[in-house]
Amino acid sequence: MAADAEVIRMSRADYRRARDAALREVGLTYRQLAEQARTGTFSSLRARKLWLAIGRRTPDA
Amino acid sequence: MPDDLGRQASGFARLIQDLLNATVCDGVTIQAQVIDANRQLVGHGLSRQTLESKPFRLGVGRGREHGWLDISYRLALDDEGRYLTVISSYVGIYLEQDLQTMLCHLDYERNKPIYPEAHLQVEGACEALDKWRLVGGSKPKPLRDLHFPVGGRRYRPALEDMIEFLIAEKLASPRRGWQRVLDESRDDFRRRQLRAAIRRDMETATLAVRDFGRAGA
Numbered sequence: 001m002a003a004d005a006e007v008i009r010m011s012r013a014d015y016r017r018a019r020d021a022a023l024r025e026v027g028l029t030y031r032q033l034a035e036q037a038r039t040g041t042f043s044s045l046r047a048r049k050l051w052l053a054i055g056r057r058t059p060d061a
Numbered sequence: 062m063p064d065d066l067g068r069q070a071s072g073f074a075r076l077i078q079d080l081l082n083a084t085v086c087d088g089v090t091i092q093a094q095v096i097d098a099n100r101q102l103v104g105h106g107l108s109r110q111t112l113e114s115k116p117f118r119l120g121v122g123r124g125r126e127h128g129w130l131d132i133s134y135r136l137a138l139d140d141e142g143r144y145l146t147v148i149s150s151y152v153g154i155y156l157e158q159d160l161q162t163m164l165c166h167l168d169y170e171r172n173k174p175i176y177p178e179a180h181l182q183v184e185g186a187c188e189a190l191d192k193w194r195l196v197g198g199s200k201p202k203p204l205r206d207l208h209f210p211v212g213g214r215r216y217r218p219a220l221e222d223m224i225e226f227l228i229a230e231k232l233a234s235p236r237r238g239w240q241r242v243l244d245e246s247r248d249d250f251r252r253r254q255l256r257a258a259i260r261r262d263m264e265t266a267t268l269a270v271r272d273f274g275r276a277g278a
Contacts, residue, residue, distance in 0.1 A: 005074030006092045007067050008109055015096045018112045040175045040208070045153075045160045046113070052149040052170060053102055053112045053133055 022050050030054075067093075069145045070101040070136060076246070077103065077132065077220065083242040084224050085233040086130070089117045101145065104133040114151070116158050119233040127233045128164070129155040132220065146257075147171075152223050154232070163205075164232075169217055177210035179217035215258045221247035 010018070023030060026047045033051055042048040070093035078091040092107040106115030114133035120126035131153035136145045149170040156162035165183040172178070187204040195201065211218055221243050227233040259266040 003078075003090070005071050005078050006090065007071045007074075008092055008094045008107060009067065010094055010096045010109060012096065014109055015100070015112075018110055021110065022112050038174065041206075045163060045166070048168070049131075049133065049151055049153075049160075050113060052151045052168065053114070053135060055135060055149060055170070 019054050022054070026050055066098060066101065066138070066145075067095050070095050070103065073134070073136065073145060074103045077134075080220065080224070080242065080246050081130075084236055084239040085119050085121065085227055086117065087121050091132075098138045098142070101136040102133065103136065105131075116153070116155055116160075119227065121234055121236045125234060127227075129158055130227075131155065131160075131166075152220060154223070154227070167211065167218060167223060168208075169214075171214065176208040178214050179211050180208035181211050182206070182208060215254050219247055219250040221250065 019030075023033065026033070026044065028036070028043070028047060033047060033054075034056070036042045036047060037051045042051065074091045074093040078089065081089050081091070089105060091103060091105055094102040094107050094112070096102075102112055102114075104114030105117045106113075114131055116129035116131040118126055119128050119130055131151070133151040134147055135149045137148050138144070139146045147169065149168075151166060151168055153160070153166040154164045156164065163184045165181060167179075167181050169179045182205055184205045190204055190207070191201055193201070224233075224239075224243060228235045228239065
């Protein structure tokens with residue numbers, strides 16, 4: 001029988017920590033990444049992927 | 062609502078996981094991160110510490126291993142707050158685990174400025190593009206920086222289309238029975254997209270049904 005997919009429940013604090021760690025690893029601030037998204041020119045494929053994962057900030061994140 | 066969010070995100074991740082393991086993968090696991098109504102992430106290799114999906118091998122049974130696939134989805138509740146909808150997605154195909162060995166990637170991002178919401182980017186050299194005189198004297202751009210449009214929000218390629226592409230082009234070995242699983246899964250995707258298209262444009266849908274009724278009378 002196929003296994004269920006794992007669900008990872010994260011608090012907003014968990015999310016912010018993971019997001020900030022990912023930004024550090026690609027060497028960008030959120031503002032720099034958002035600017036790359038605005039112009040459609042990313043410094044790396046990893047930065048592109050990260051933007052797709054985090055996208056625009058929501059009021060509570 | 063949090064429990065329902067978890068169920069929906071888990072169900073979505075399970076669909077992806079089952080599809081992959083019935084077609085071009087062996088035992089790949091897909092995780093769903095549930096943060097809040099505006100944000101759930103689905104992909105391989107996610108944990109409490111990382112939001113970045115990781116590539117996984119294409120290969121089934123004792124067959125030959127081929128390249129790597131990388132998928133990532135960001136989901137949120139729809140405007141009515143009932144169903145999860147895809148806000149962005151990424152499907153990357155690589156030779157090795159390293160992103161530098163990318164063959165192509167299919168991106169989708171709702172309300173994306175400048176470029177098409179759904180587009181394909183391909184790695185490679187292109188002599189024609191190298192010689193192209195770009196508008197405003199812009200410096201030449203590599204092929205991978207072009208965003209080829211692929212169908213828009215409602216008619217974009219599904220993950221199933223990318224899997225079929227891998228198999229048709231002999232980039233990955235399929236599992237026996239893959240076509241039936243893939244077709245059923247893709248039909249479900251298309252029906253969900255059609256329902257969403259109808260929900261967003263009831264007037265056109267009503268007119269079309271009325272026209273079909275007349276034609277059939």
